[in-house]
Amino acid sequence: MEPLTIKTPADVLSFVGHTLGFWPQESLVCITLDANRVGATLRVDLPNREGGFSYARTVADYLAHDASAASVLFAVYTSEPQKPGQPKPHAATIAALTCALAERGMTIRDGLLVGDNTVSPYDGDPQNGQSLPLKATESSQINAEFVYRGSTIAPTNHITLPASTKENRTGDAVNDRVKTIHTMNPGEALEQARTLWDGMLDAISYPNDDETISLIANFQAPAIRDQLMADIPGIDEPMDRVLLAQTHSGPQWSRVEWAQQLLLHAYTHSSTKHSAPILTAIAFVNWWEGRGSKAHQFLQLALEADPAYHLARLSDLMIGSGMVAGWNMDKDRAFRPRGLEAS
Template sequence: MNELTIKDPADLLSFIGHTLGFWPTESLVCITLDNNKVGATLRIDLPRQPGHELSYARTVTSYLTSDTTATSIVFAVYTSTECEPGQPKPHAATIAALTGVLAENGITIRDGIFVSDDAYSPYDSEPGQDISLPISSTEYSQVNAEFIYRGSTIEPTNKIVLPAPTQEAPKSTAVEERVNTIRTQPPDDALREASKLWTAMLDAGDFPTDEDCTTLIANFQFPHIRDRLMSDIPGIDEPPQHILFAQTNTPPQWSRIEWAQQLLLHAYTRTSPQHAAPILTTIGYINWWQGRGSKAHQYLQLALDTDPGYRFARLSDQMLGAGIIAGWNTNKNTAYKNHLDMP
């Protein structure tokens, strides 16, 4: 695959959109650089209230410094807040705090872009100076054309849309019957059978039968089986607790993880709300592994919508809220597509 060359702001905004997979809103996006080489991409919600600029800057810096080769960054502020005539750009205090904290860590800001709903301009342009260009001009950038040629698209938002479930009542009864059967088995035998079935699904190239889907959904209702199946996903032979927290010496098999997410979404369409929380939580957890924090949060909230008492979803969402990053994403050689999307 040919390397991309970013020559102007339109190229940069196109790169951000295709890297994240969606057009950000009310967001700060930073891209780390090592000389002229692009490193990690971070998207994080802009602060909602004034007075927290320094703590926000420290949080952003902690994410950016996970790329140990970074020497500088470029950033883009996406906001619907209008620029007032003769006034600094919106979130100027945030960018000032970030500049200082990054400097303390040996990282400089090379450039910045201000992106409104329909135009973009240099972030450091003088107050009242209008040198903006329409957002639509990014459609004609060389980088956008190259990404489209590779089959990439930019979604208008990051909001997830779940596929519609199929026949709920019959599926629910079948899952419950299978759950009761699993309860009668010795725990080790149930664990071994569940792992064997799931591994076969992960190694296959086709979606499983409805009967196997029913068994998979039933298996995920048991926390000890669920944890084992989750640790089977990345294809790593290391302790399960290291795998679950993405703290392994071996890099994950990202294509296998992507396929696991497709299998779980397929299983979701064949379950009912009373059995959906473990499936949705696991999909959320996969998104956390991938550095897609905002999508992970959405899946976890959907899991809690179906079962407000599902503890694993609540604990996972608290982990996200604390800003904890999956270990694989602290190393650009193991990170998924080398970007972080944090709520």
Template structure:
């Protein structure tokens, strides 16, 4: 695939929006760079309490240094907070602390943007000067047009809206029917049949029937089968534990992972709250693999809303909350990326 070049600040904002999938609010976004090639993108909420600048900076640096090839970063501060002429930019202490912490790791800050509600400007520029550009210019950038051409779009926020479901009694009965059948099989047979069903879905180019969706949801109710089916998503032939924690030598097949998420969302609409937790947890895993920690957290919380005792969702959410990054995102050759980019 031909590489694209980010040349303007508007291109940077477009890239951020499409990469994280939504327009950030009260956020710090950092993009790692190796020479002129873009690496990982991190979005994290801005600190809410004063006096936390250094611990916050160390947390951000911990994530950024997971990209071992990074030599510099670009950053953007998204906030509704303002500063008058002669006043320091909002979160200046945070950026100063981050600059120092990254310098200790041999990483420099190449440039920064201050993104307000209506305009954006260089972070180190004087507030209110003519350097400010309208935020809407991101919608007319060349990079934005390329992303849209490739089928990408930017949500206004990161809040997840799940598709609605209906006919709950019928769907629950259909899933239970498949679960009864699975219980009659030996462990090996049940696992083999579940993997074949899932492989056929992943290898297909069309959405499965409602009955196949019910069967998939039924298989996901059994932990041993569920874990194996999640591990089958990336299309990597390595030990299951290494796949689940995104620590494989081979790069995952990201297009297959994206298709799996669409299949799981379709299966979700064919089930009920009674059986939804494993489906939502699997989608949470996919978002974690892709480096979308905030969305992964939301899907896992939705899983726990349907079943507060669902152990895999709770353990996975604790793992993400502790700052553990999916192993694939620590290597630019295996990390999830929408398009290859360079910066001048």
């Protein structure tokens, strides 16, 4: 695959959109740079209040995990209007970030201000004609190359779940299967569940209805659920290290992506009362891949299905605290081509 060359602001915005998979809103996006090579891409929500040294330090800490990065390119995406003679939107935040990066031996190479309709240099004068219409991204060379490779940019990062059959007859079938699991020897039940799951992960087609019902039922048992989630990345290391993405080995990302499709398939066959474990597992996949805000959305859906679902609540607290999956701190193990999000 030929390397991409970023030359213009339109190229930058196209790169960000395709890397994240959606168009950021009220966001700060930072791209680490080493000489002329692009490193990690990070998106975070803009702070509610101006300034915020703790916010700036957190962002700088994320970026500093790219050990080879020497400088940063940032883009502020906001609908806040730029008023003549007034500081730029979120100027105090960018000033704090500049200081926090300097403390970590990094500099800001350039910045962009992205509004609802235009993009301009962050340090430029809005009256001097340097603004470009956002539609320019559609004709940029980078956008054309990504589209050619099959990439698309969603208008937002809000998830859209496939239609669910919900309260259908599979609910009773899952309940019957759960009762059977509870009568089995725990080790035998776990082994059967792992064998079924491994077969699905190695397959190239979706499971039949009976297998799907068994999968949904297996995820209702916490001990089985945790092991099946840990089996997703294909890493033979302790379960807790896999779930927290703190392993020595990197995940098999194609396997992780297929697991998410299987879980979404299971969700479409789940009744509401059985869907929380499935949605929580999908949230973990998104967190592993660096999509913190999407992981949060899936966890919120899990809690809507079952407000008392303990794993979803604890996981949402973990992600909400800003914890990033360890694999995303290593460019050789991080999921590609998507960028990193901190919820």
